[in-house]
Structures are given as C-alpha cells and as structure tokens.
Amino acid sequence: MEFVLHKAGHPNPQVRTVPHGTVAEFPIPSVSREDGGSYTCDYRSITEPSRWSYPSDPVEIIVAEPSYPKPSISLSPSWGVSLGGDVTVQCWGQHQSVWFVLNKEGRNFSPVDSDGLEAEFPISNVHRDLGGSYSCSYHSRSQPFNVSYPSDPVELVVRDPSLPRPAISLSPTGPFVSSEPSDPVQLVVAEREFLKPTIWVSPSRVVALGGNVTIRCEGQDPGMEFVLRKVGHPNMQVQTVPDGPLAEFPIPSVSREDGGSYTCDYRSITEPSRWSYLSDPVEIIVAEPSYPKPNITLQSRSWGVSLGGAVTIWCRGQRQGVRFVLNKERRRFPPVDSVGLEAEFPISNVSREDGGSYSCSYHSRSEPFAVSYPSDPVELVVRDPGLPRPSISLSPTGVTAPGADVTIRCEGQRRDVRFLLHKAGDLNPQRHMDPAGAGAEFRIPSVSRQHGGSYSCSYRPRSEPFISSEASDPVQLVVAEREFLKPTIWVSPSRVVALGGNITIRCEGQDPGMEFVLRKVGHPNMQMQTVPHGPEAEFPIPSVSREDGGSYTCDYRSITEPSRWSYPSDAVEIIVAEPSYPKPNITLKSRSWGVSLGGAVAIWCRGQRQGVRFVLNKERRRFPPVDSVGLDAEFPISNVSWEHSGSYSCFYHSKSEPFAVSYPSDPVELVEPGVAI
CATH class of the missing domain: 2.60.40.10 (Immunoglobulins)
Known part of the structure; x- marks a missing residue:
C-alpha cells in the first residue's frame, strides 16, 4: 500500500510506499510549533492506485513547554479486567476546566473535558489489543499550549479465562495478558485504638520549587513506628521513634511531584498490630509564588489574649475570589475562601496550645498553583491569669528632665522568665530582657520627650515563650522641664x-x-x-x-x-495606726497669746515615754519629726511671720515601731500681736 499523511490546513501531504507491510511511519525530527495540529491518514493500492481507503480518525499533536504539573492516572477496577469486560481510565489534575488527553500506543482516544479536576475514559467490551501502557495529560481549553507534563504510566492487564489458573502466581504468556487470579491470601486488618496524631508542615504548606519542607507527625506516646502516606502514591515512608512522640519526614529540594495530600498514623513498636487512627490530611502546594504577600493581623491587642478568650486572625490579600491558608506549627486549619479581599480565622476558647507564630498565604481557587508569598508572621501570646502579675517602678519618680537617665524596674515572683516592657500606644513590646533573677531593669539613657508615656511590663516563662502573665499596673514617665x-x-x-x-x-x-x-x-x-x-x-x-x-x-x-x-x-x-500611747502635752515657750513678728518661739511637746519621735501638725505646714530628749521634744520657730500663726498639735510614736503611736495632743494657738485667731 501507499500511505498518505494529511495535516489539516496544509495542502502538501506526505506519502510513504510500504510494499511488504501494513504500517507506515512518518517521523518528525526536531519538532517546531508549526508541526502542531490535526493529522489524518489514508492509503491506496500500489498496483491499483484508484482504490483508496476511508480516511483515519484525526489525531492532534500539541507542541508546548509543559507548565502544569503532571496528573495522576488510575484504573477502575485497578488490578485488571477480563476479556469482554469494562474498565474506566481515570485522570485527575490540579487545574479545573481543562481538556484531558489519553495516550496509548496504537490507539487514539477523543479528548475529554474535565469534571472539576477529573476526567474519565470508559472502555467497554475489552479485547486483547486494549491491554497496554496508558498515560494522560491535560491542557487549557482556552490556551491549548498551556499543557501539563504527562502522567506516570499505568498498565491495563487483560485477563484471559482460557489460561489455566496457578496455585498463587503465573508468569504471563504476554506482557499485557494475565491469567485469572490465584486463590486469595488473608489481609489482617487491625483495630485502630491510639488517638490520631497531629500532622503539620514546617515552615509552610506552600513551598517554592527547590525549597525545603519537613512534615512532622506527633503522637501521644514514645516507642512508636510512624507511617507517612501520600494520597495516590502506593509507597509510604516509615520512621521508628523509640524515645519520643514526634517523627520528622524532611523533603529537601521540593519538586512538583511532592505536592499533594498527606496523612500519617503510627503503631506500637512492641505490639505492631496496635495502630492509631489516621491524622487529618495536610496539603502541600508546590508553586513559584506569583501573588504579593497578604497582611495578617490579630483582632485583639497583639501581645495577647487571655486563656478561654476569643481572638480572630485576619488575612487580607490583593486579589478577590481566592482561598486563604493559615499556617502554624503543630496546627492545621481548614482553608477559608475570601470575602472580598479578606478571610477570617476565628479561634474561640483559647488554650495554651493556640499561642505561637502564625502566617498566611492565598492561592487561586481554580489554579491552586497560582499562590502568594507568605505573610510576615504575627505572634499570638496567651495570657495566663494564674501567673502572678509583676510590679513596676520608675527611678527617679515624678517628672524627669530631658537628658536624665531613667530606669524602669519590673519585679516578678519567679525565675527563668523573660520580661517585656510595653508602652501604651505601641502594639509590640518595646524591649525584652532575660534576667538571672526574678526582676529586670530597663534603662533609658538620656531621655527625651518622645520617651514619655505610660509603661507596663509582663513576663513569659522561658519554657513557654507564648504564655504571658497579665500586665503590671501602668507607670507614667513624664519628661519635662x-x-x-x-x-x-x-x-x-x-x-x-x-x-x-x-x-x-x-x-x-x-x-x-x-x-x-x-x-x-x-x-x-x-x-x-x-x-x-x-x-x-x-x-x-x-x-x-x-x-x-x-x-x-x-x-x-x-x-x-x-x-x-x-x-x-x-x-x-x-x-x-490605732493610738496606744497617751496624748502628750503641748506648750509655747512664750506667752500663749502671741509673739511679735520677726521674733522667735519654741513649741514644746512632752510625752510619757522616752526614746520616741515627735511629730508637729499644722495646716499648710510640714515640720521634720524630732527625736525626744528624755520625755520632751522642741520645735523652734525663728523669724515668725504671718504664716506661722494658727493651731498646732503634736503626737509621738515609737522609733522602732512606727504604728505604736500616741493620741494627738490638745491644740495650742500661736497668735500674732493684735490679730484675732
């Protein structure tokens, strides 16, 4: 026969004469974009060139640089089909609204539109020629040159009931023809009894090509064998951890094939039939970030929320209609679809485990590999009211002149803590200090007016860096002349x-x-x-x-x-104090009715105990206390002025026990000459 290859839209066909066989080959070396398109072929007799065949079905060649990750492929049923039976080839990718193409040597299948992320190729009335190796790929409907890498191959094995059954296995007579299955062997399924482990990805579930991530799986007890499973992949990873409850599965230099959904479980090393329940799944997205990073904020004061309280983590991006992912060590959060530009992750009944560092990212709903860079991290600090509040003090107190040195001291009741200094109006702690004792000093050299404000402090146990005490009472630093x-x-x-x-x-x-x-x-x-x-x-x-x-x-x-x-x-x-000593006597060392302006007077107080301290009282005046000499104390006033006139009284108290005090004396009046008091 003479075979003719036609390309749609091209006038010049290619011709091959095959005198001794039934197959013609048309090689296309060094393919260019012009070679893409739809091809058909037909043939005619060499000896009777007017006798032609009908044209073949068309076949499409797509020339492109793959930009989408490869799809997965599977068979249903998965382990083979008998002659005359039915089988379905299933392909699923990571993009919606695409066109799937099924490939097999010697066969042409019509492309199928995806249903969500999947496409099915049903094959009925299976015959021997349908056995073989299949793969699939997909491309954008609107942009046919946006194509995926081809899937891994899957083999369709056709069972021939006429072949004798073996005891348990048979070397098949042809590469894609199989006997009926052997008698069954028993698969023992153990009860799951341990609690499900926690699974998370560090540093983030969204990772760039070539980056490094670690999948961590944490159970409840040591002495376990952990198993990491990837959906759609038969091979699992196993790690034995005799001395701890945590297994790590690092993935260095991530490739697109590492993306997907993972779960883990574990079993006892000593009793391998005792298994845990499966963890929740965690999704790894492998992509080169193309969207800008979102902003992340806490809907509470950034330095904390109390145990049992509620907090909301807000993420805001720069695109609408996206899906946000929240990341935190040892936690998994379901993705949240944005409302406008934002997504909200509420956390109620906050526990100690909720404290930590959070970040978020977002990706297109229809194209999960169109992702953003991760946000900057934000810390959620959980306040524990059970921790005693620290005290705070200023030195010097009161108003501080610009240029002076100030020390803010925070004092707690426990060691091995980190103290943090907060200034009202600033969301983040000003400074932190890890003292050796139960107190910390924050020095502010050469203060300026900008340092003025209200300060408080808190502390965090070093063993729990995201657990905090309540803040101290505030102290006011006033910087002024x-x-x-x-x-x-x-x-x-x-x-x-x-x-x-x-x-x-x-x-x-x-x-x-x-x-x-x-x-x-x-x-x-x-x-x-x-x-x-x-x-x-x-x-x-x-x-x-x-x-x-x-x-x-x-x-x-x-x-x-x-x-x-x-x-x-x-x-x-x-x-x-409750007075316990009798009242003293008070007298003026001059005539009681007055003293001349500019003169001098002494006020004498006499008690009934020796070795005490006397205090003199007068409205609008303060006198230094005087220690007694014997039973007496003297308060001299020289150069008497109008302001000295008025009513005086005194009392005394023990030097060693200031709360052992006397009743106050009767009042005595100092009157200036000619002035009625």
Missing part, C-alpha cells in the same frame, strides 16, 4: 490616723489653672485632679486602711501648657 515653684503639701486633720478614719491630703500651688498630681512612694499609680479656678487640690482618703500609710508628694502642671511642670513638693508621711 520643671519651672514652677514647688507646692505645699499637708494632711488634714492629722498625719496620724486610725484605721477606718477619714483624712484629706491637700496640695497648694501658686496659681490657678493647674492639674495637680499626687504620688505615693513605691506605688506606680498616681492621682490627678484638675483645678481650673484655684491654686489648691484636695485628695480625700475615706475609710483609711493600712495600705494608705506611706510617704506622699505632689506636683502640678499648667492645664493650657501641659509640658510646664512644677518642682515636687516636700514629702509628707501618713501613719495609719
């Missing part, structure tokens, strides 16, 4: 007060329109009071407790120019 005169501070009616009594701390400046601040030594929280129309602020303390005792100072700043501060007042001491 001092220019106003210091105010006067005093306590009314007395600096010694019984438990449950009422007192008022008064702070008096020079001008109206000020904001007053009352500070207690050793306590970070200050009290503030705005006084727009007068020079004096009152800080009442009702129902006094022992915690109210201590040393207080005050200062103030301008309401209209809050960077202008006063110098701090002298300190005033409040003593909270």
Whole structure:
C-alpha cells in the first residue's frame, strides 16, 4: 500500500510506499510549533492506485513547554479486567476546566473535558489489543499550549479465562495478558485504638520549587513506628521513634511531584498490630509564588489574649475570589475562601496550645498553583491569669528632665522568665530582657520627650515563650522641664490616723489653672485632679486602711501648657495606726497669746515615754519629726511671720515601731500681736 499523511490546513501531504507491510511511519525530527495540529491518514493500492481507503480518525499533536504539573492516572477496577469486560481510565489534575488527553500506543482516544479536576475514559467490551501502557495529560481549553507534563504510566492487564489458573502466581504468556487470579491470601486488618496524631508542615504548606519542607507527625506516646502516606502514591515512608512522640519526614529540594495530600498514623513498636487512627490530611502546594504577600493581623491587642478568650486572625490579600491558608506549627486549619479581599480565622476558647507564630498565604481557587508569598508572621501570646502579675517602678519618680537617665524596674515572683516592657500606644513590646533573677531593669539613657508615656511590663516563662502573665499596673514617665515653684503639701486633720478614719491630703500651688498630681512612694499609680479656678487640690482618703500609710508628694502642671511642670513638693508621711500611747502635752515657750513678728518661739511637746519621735501638725505646714530628749521634744520657730500663726498639735510614736503611736495632743494657738485667731 501507499500511505498518505494529511495535516489539516496544509495542502502538501506526505506519502510513504510500504510494499511488504501494513504500517507506515512518518517521523518528525526536531519538532517546531508549526508541526502542531490535526493529522489524518489514508492509503491506496500500489498496483491499483484508484482504490483508496476511508480516511483515519484525526489525531492532534500539541507542541508546548509543559507548565502544569503532571496528573495522576488510575484504573477502575485497578488490578485488571477480563476479556469482554469494562474498565474506566481515570485522570485527575490540579487545574479545573481543562481538556484531558489519553495516550496509548496504537490507539487514539477523543479528548475529554474535565469534571472539576477529573476526567474519565470508559472502555467497554475489552479485547486483547486494549491491554497496554496508558498515560494522560491535560491542557487549557482556552490556551491549548498551556499543557501539563504527562502522567506516570499505568498498565491495563487483560485477563484471559482460557489460561489455566496457578496455585498463587503465573508468569504471563504476554506482557499485557494475565491469567485469572490465584486463590486469595488473608489481609489482617487491625483495630485502630491510639488517638490520631497531629500532622503539620514546617515552615509552610506552600513551598517554592527547590525549597525545603519537613512534615512532622506527633503522637501521644514514645516507642512508636510512624507511617507517612501520600494520597495516590502506593509507597509510604516509615520512621521508628523509640524515645519520643514526634517523627520528622524532611523533603529537601521540593519538586512538583511532592505536592499533594498527606496523612500519617503510627503503631506500637512492641505490639505492631496496635495502630492509631489516621491524622487529618495536610496539603502541600508546590508553586513559584506569583501573588504579593497578604497582611495578617490579630483582632485583639497583639501581645495577647487571655486563656478561654476569643481572638480572630485576619488575612487580607490583593486579589478577590481566592482561598486563604493559615499556617502554624503543630496546627492545621481548614482553608477559608475570601470575602472580598479578606478571610477570617476565628479561634474561640483559647488554650495554651493556640499561642505561637502564625502566617498566611492565598492561592487561586481554580489554579491552586497560582499562590502568594507568605505573610510576615504575627505572634499570638496567651495570657495566663494564674501567673502572678509583676510590679513596676520608675527611678527617679515624678517628672524627669530631658537628658536624665531613667530606669524602669519590673519585679516578678519567679525565675527563668523573660520580661517585656510595653508602652501604651505601641502594639509590640518595646524591649525584652532575660534576667538571672526574678526582676529586670530597663534603662533609658538620656531621655527625651518622645520617651514619655505610660509603661507596663509582663513576663513569659522561658519554657513557654507564648504564655504571658497579665500586665503590671501602668507607670507614667513624664519628661519635662520643671519651672514652677514647688507646692505645699499637708494632711488634714492629722498625719496620724486610725484605721477606718477619714483624712484629706491637700496640695497648694501658686496659681490657678493647674492639674495637680499626687504620688505615693513605691506605688506606680498616681492621682490627678484638675483645678481650673484655684491654686489648691484636695485628695480625700475615706475609710483609711493600712495600705494608705506611706510617704506622699505632689506636683502640678499648667492645664493650657501641659509640658510646664512644677518642682515636687516636700514629702509628707501618713501613719495609719490605732493610738496606744497617751496624748502628750503641748506648750509655747512664750506667752500663749502671741509673739511679735520677726521674733522667735519654741513649741514644746512632752510625752510619757522616752526614746520616741515627735511629730508637729499644722495646716499648710510640714515640720521634720524630732527625736525626744528624755520625755520632751522642741520645735523652734525663728523669724515668725504671718504664716506661722494658727493651731498646732503634736503626737509621738515609737522609733522602732512606727504604728505604736500616741493620741494627738490638745491644740495650742500661736497668735500674732493684735490679730484675732
């Protein structure tokens, strides 16, 4: 016969004369894009050239550089089919809406549109010639030159019932012809009893070609043999871990074939019939990122959420209609389809295991290999209310002048922790420190106004870096120049007060329109009071407790120019005690009705105990305590002025036990000549 090869759209056919056989070959060396297209052939008799055959079915040649990963191929039923029976060749890829092509030597199959990711090629009434090796590929419907690599081959073996059955195996008479199967052997299926393991991919389930990933599988107990399985692949990986509950399966230099869905399970080394349940699947996507990385945020303060609370992780990309993937060590999250540009991953009833570093990426729903770069990581820190809160203090206290050195000290109750310093308004911790003891000092040399603000601190156990204590109470760092005169501070009616009594701390400046601040030594929280129309602020303390005792100072700043501060007042001491000593006597060392302006006077206090400390009280004045000489103490006042006139009282307390105090004395009045008091 003389064979003629026709290419659709080309006028010149190729001709081959085959005098002694029935097959003609038309080689195409060094294929170019022009060689792609649809071909048919027919033939005619060499001796009777007017006698022609019907034309063959067409065959399509696609010339392209494969850009899609290879599909998977399988047979149903998978282990063979008898002569005259039916079989289906199934192909599934990783792109939707494509055209699948089935290849076999000596056969031409019509292309099939995919149904989702799959296509089926049914073959009925199987005969011997259908046995052989099959592969498939796919290409885009709209862009035929976007093609996949061919699948691995699968063999269709046709069983011939006329061949005698063996005891258990038979060497077949032809490469694609088989006997009927042997008598069966028993497959023992064990009960699954261990809890399913956790599976995750590190650093991310989306990996670029040539990158490195590790699949980790974690069970509950040591002494296990772990098995990693990939969907569609018969060969599993096995790793024995005698001393721990975690197996690692590294994949160096990732190729497209490494993409897919993985699960793992494990069994006891000593009792290999005892298996765990299968893990949830985890998907590895192998692609060269082509989309920009998304943003990731926590819908709570970034440094933490309390145990049992709720938090939402938000991912925002730059494309709509995509699928977001959230990544975290030891966790698997179902992918979430975007709403607009965003996707939300809510986490309720937060546990310690939820703490850690998260990132996200996204990929096209229709083309899973069109992926983004991963986002920057964000940390979820879980606060444990069971950890004691740290304390915080400033040195020096009060208002700090620019250029001074400041130390912020955080003190906890346990060692082996990391302290973190937080500044209000800054989402991330300012600094961290790993001290040897239970406290840490954060030094700020040469402070400027930018350092001013509210600071707090927290700590994290080094063994649990994403578990945190609650934050300390805040402490205020005020950086400003001092220019106003210091105010006067005093306590009314007395600096010694019984438990449950009422007192008022008064702070008096020079001008109206000020904001007053009352500070207690050793306590970070200050009290503030705005006084727009007068020079004096009152800080009442009702129902006094022992915690109210201590040393207080005050200062103030301008309401209209809050960077202008006063110098701090002298300190005033409040003593909270139930009086147990009798009241002292108080006298003036001059006539009780007065003393001349510019003169001198002494106030004498006499108690009933030796070796005590006397305190003199007067509205708007503070006097240093005086240790007794014998039973007496003297408070001299020289160069008497109008401000010295008024009512005085005194009391005393033990030097070694400040809460062992006397009742206050009766009052005595210092009167200037000619002035009624």
